[in-house]
Amino acid sequence: MGRRGRYHHGDLRAALIDTAIELIAERGVGSFSLAEASRRIGVAVSAPYAHFADRDELLAAATVRAFELFSAALLPAVRQFGDPTDRLAAMTRAYVRFAGTQRPLFEVLYGAKLDKTRYPQIAAAEQPVTGAFLSCVRALTDGDTQADDLATAIEAATHGHAMLLLDGDFGQADDAVELAAERAARATQALIQSRHLLARSTAAPAGKAPYPGPALHQPGR
Amino acid sequence: MGRRGRYHHGDLRAALIDTAIELIAERGVGSFSLAEASRRIGVAVSAPYAHFADRDELLAAATVRAFELFSAALLPAVRQFGDPTDRLAAMTRAYVRFAGTQRPLFEVLYGAKLDKTRYPQIAAAEQPVTGAFLSCVRALTDGDTQADDLATAIEAATHGHAMLLLDGDFGQADDAVELAAERAARATQALIQSRHLLARSTAAPAGKAPYPGPALHQPGR
DNA sequence: GTCTATATCCCGATAGAC
DNA sequence: GTCTATCGGGATATAGAC
Numbered sequence: 343m344g345r346r347g348r349y350h351h352g353d354l355r356a357a358l359i360d361t362a363i364e365l366i367a368e369r370g371v372g373s374f375s376l377a378e379a380s381r382r383i384g385v386a387v388s389a390p391y392a393h394f395a396d397r398d399e400l401l402a403a404a405t406v407r408a409f410e411l412f413s414a415a416l417l418p419a420v421r422q423f424g425d426p427t428d429r430l431a432a433m434t435r436a437y438v439r440f441a442g443t444q445r446p447l448f449e450v451l452y453g454a455k456l457d458k459t460r461y462p463q464i465a466a467a468e469q470p471v472t473g474a475f476l477s478c479v480r481a482l483t484d485g486d487t488q489a490d491d492l493a494t495a496i497e498a499a500t501h502g503h504a505m506l507l508l509d510g511d512f513g514q515a516d517d518a519v520e521l522a523a524e525r526a527a528r529a530t531q532a533l534i535q536s537r538h539l540l541a542r543s544t545a546a547p548a549g550k551a552p553y554p555g556p557a558l559h560q561p562g563r
Numbered sequence: 564m565g566r567r568g569r570y571h572h573g574d575l576r577a578a579l580i581d582t583a584i585e586l587i588a589e590r591g592v593g594s595f596s597l598a599e600a601s602r603r604i605g606v607a608v609s610a611p612y613a614h615f616a617d618r619d620e621l622l623a624a625a626t627v628r629a630f631e632l633f634s635a636a637l638l639p640a641v642r643q644f645g646d647p648t649d650r651l652a653a654m655t656r657a658y659v660r661f662a663g664t665q666r667p668l669f670e671v672l673y674g675a676k677l678d679k680t681r682y683p684q685i686a687a688a689e690q691p692v693t694g695a696f697l698s699c700v701r702a703l704t705d706g707d708t709q710a711d712d713l714a715t716a717i718e719a720a721t722h723g724h725a726m727l728l729l730d731g732d733f734g735q736a737d738d739a740v741e742l743a744a745e746r747a748a749r750a751t752q753a754l755i756q757s758r759h760l761l762a763r764s765t766a767a768p769a770g771k772a773p774y775p776g777p778a779l780h781q782p783g784r
Numbered sequence: 785g786t787c788t789a790t791a792t793c794c795c796g797a798t799a800g801a802c
Numbered sequence: 803g804t805c806t807a808t809c810g811g812g813a814t815a816t817a818g819a820c
Contacts, residue, residue, distance in 0.1 A: 369593060370591065370592065370593040371591065371593060372590060372591040372592060372593020372594035372595075373593035373594075374593075452726075491746065491749075494724070494727065494732070494746055495720065495746065495749070495750040495753065497723065497727065498719075498720050498721075498722075498723025498724040498726070498727055498746075498747070498750065499716065499719050499720040499723055499750065499754075500719075500723070501719075501723045501726060501727075502718065502719025502720055502721070502722045502723030502726075503715070503719040505673075505719070505722060505723075505726075506715065506718065506719055506722075511715070525712065525715055525716065525719075525761070526719070528712075528716075528760055528761050529716040529719065529720065529754065529761065531757075531760050532716070532753065532754050532757035532758070532760040532761055533720075533750065533753050533754065533757075535757045535760060536752075536753035536754075536756045536757045537753070539749055539752050539753040539756060540746070540749045540750065540753055
């Protein structure tokens with residue numbers, strides 16, 4: 343890390359990825375620009391093109407990096423337990439903690455929506471977490487349909503808690519993250535306990551009458 | 564309605580709101596521009612300034628409109644039932660259906676994050692749904708803390724299902740919306756049934772580091 | 785591998801004509 | 803209420819020097 347101020351030493355690529363994650367967290371993917379990232383790092387706006395073909399390639403690289411760090415945060419938490427319910431509760435806690443403590447990274451995970459067909463690296467980076475999660479759920483259910491139902495419910499509830507946390511619904515105090523993680527873990531436990539109610543073969547609960555939504559206002563033209 | 568493609572009749576304001584919602588749904592708030600909205604409608608880029616002071620004022624108006632239509636979709640669904648559990652299941656269904664069938668509007672609800680201090684109209688437009696939801700939850704719980712816990716879990720799970728639906732996790736077929744709405748309603752039922760597990764006074768579930776809050780009595784052993 | 789310079793384009797916002 | 807015209811700024815991307 344010799345001479346400072348200029349990037350003559352070849353880690354501009356990594357610096358660009360880190361800065362992209364920062365900027366996306368600050369103002370969203372849409373407002374992210376290569377030019378601003380270059381300015382913040384202190385290089386010319388043309389410098390990134392030595393490392394990435396275009397803006398989207400940098401975004402894809404940032405997303406892959408975010409998933410790698412996400413996996414690194416979640417997988418050790420799962421391995422601390424043997425019981426599937428405990429493992430899922432631990433994953434849920436780790437998921438929400440990651441959202442709260444690594445907010446920039448977390449926002450990139452779902453905020454940078456790129457075509458996963460064009461960037462298969464993203465799907466690959468996502469795979470380890472998905473796999474660990476599904477294997478826990480399968481240990482608690484009977485057949486693929488039941489597993490899907492429980493997995494969907496836990497995934498939705500966990501992601502939802504993370505969103506509420508980032509939205510400030512758990513307050514701004516230091517313990518907001520742990521509070522949210524705890525609530526999420528309990529929701530996961532509750533869903534597991536009542537998983538028979540989730541099963542598609544059960545009689546449908548009340549309230550299924552379809553509701554016809556209001557028509558959109560027609561643009562005058 | 565249409566008069567030869569020009570706006571000489573005064574509904575440009577409404578057209579701008581509708582077009583803003585479209586554009587935000589297509590490429591996110593960050594990429595939304597007044598200029599593109601004007602172009603799509605077919606007016607000069609300066610025309611919007613006769614109706615909105617700046618870009619943010621149009622975004623705020625679009626958000627208010629989205630919340631109004633959201634309320635109009637949810638409240639009738641709730642009123643079809645008397646039992647609080649049925650009401651919550653119906654709200655959950657309506658919430659997910661709205662996300663799936665009025666996707667542009669739904670994306671504006673959570674995508675256009677504006678300072679609600681500067682735009683109190685947004686908080687006001689949000690209030691009717693929040694009120695109906697909380698009153699159902701309170702009918703099922705004992706005290707504000709329990710109500711908060713159940714409300715948070717249901718809110719998180721419901722929003723999570725909507726996100727998964729928009730992300731394509733329920734497939735692209737026509738029945739994806741109903742499938743997601745059904746799964747979400749069942750998750751809500753499951754959470755209600757196991758709400759004793761959500762309560763903060765219950766012994767903490769396994770998964771390391773129980774929430775270290777000040778007012779928490781020790782788990783029985 | 786990074787620089788300077790440049791071409792081309794889009795955006796927000798304002799001024800003034802009709 | 804909408805138009806034309808314009809200013810100032812910022813973005814992507816390329817070309818060529820070092």
